[in-house]
Amino acid sequence: MIPSTPGDRAGHHRRGPAAAAAVRAACIALAFAPATAPAQAAPAPPEPCTSGWVCGWTGPDYTGVASFVSQDMPWYPETTAYVGFNGGTSVWSSAGMWRRGGRPWGWCVTVYNGTEYRGQSRTIRPNQGIARLPASFGNIHSNRFHACPLS
Template identity: 60%
Template sequence: MAHAAADGTEAPADHCSPGWVCGWTGPGYTGVVSLVATDMPRYPETTAYVGFNDGASVWNGAGTRKVNGVLRGRCVTVYNKPGYTGKSLTVLPGRGIAQLPAAFGHIHSGRFHDCRVS
C-alpha cells in the first residue's frame, strides 16, 4: 500500500483502480474503501458506500489528457450534503485529500466534470 503524502498527492495505487473515485473510512487512504465512477446525488446507507458516508479520505483515480496544449481531466466535486449541496471540495485527477477537514464532515454526494488541471 502506498503511503499518503501530507498533501494527499501520493497515489494509493494498490487500492484505487484508474478511472474511479475512492473513499476510505480512515485517514491517509486506510480502512474500508468504496469506489464510484458516476455522479451520485446521494450515497445510500449501505456497506457499498461506507467509504464515503463514513469517509475520512478520498482519491480521484481519473487520468489526464492534453487538449490544444492544455492539460485537462475528469475532476470530481464532493459535497457534505445529498443532492450536490452543502460544503464542497473539488479533487483533481490523480490527486486526493488524505484527511477530509473535520468541518467538512463526510461525503454525501459527488459530481464529475471536465476541468483544467494546469
C-alpha cells in the same frame, strides 16, 4: 470529444457490480494486511484506486474500508458498498486526463457534504486526494465529475 464521465471514455467500459465487488474485496484485503513499516501519512493511496474511479476510505491517510464510484452520485445508499464515503475521512481521485488544444485536461470531482450536490464542497483534481477531510466538513454524501483544465 469530451466524454460525459470517466467511465464513458473510449476504450473504457462501465464496471459492473462484479468488478466493483472484486476491487472492494482487494482493497479490504490490503487494508487488513499486516504492516511491515510504521504507519506514515501517505502522499497517495495504495492500490487499487484504479483509473476512472474516485475512492473513499473510512480512515485517514487512505486506510480502512474503501468504496469506489465512477459516475456522478447525488447520494450514496446506506450500504456497506458506500461506507468509504458515508463514513469516510479520506478520498482520492484516479479519474482520467487528456490533452485538448495542447493543454492538459482532466476529470475533476467535486465532493459535497450534503446530498444532491449541496453543502460544503471540495474539488479534487486527477491523481490527487484529501488524506484527512476536516472534521468541520464531515462526510461525503454526493459527488459530481466535471472536465477541468490542469494548467
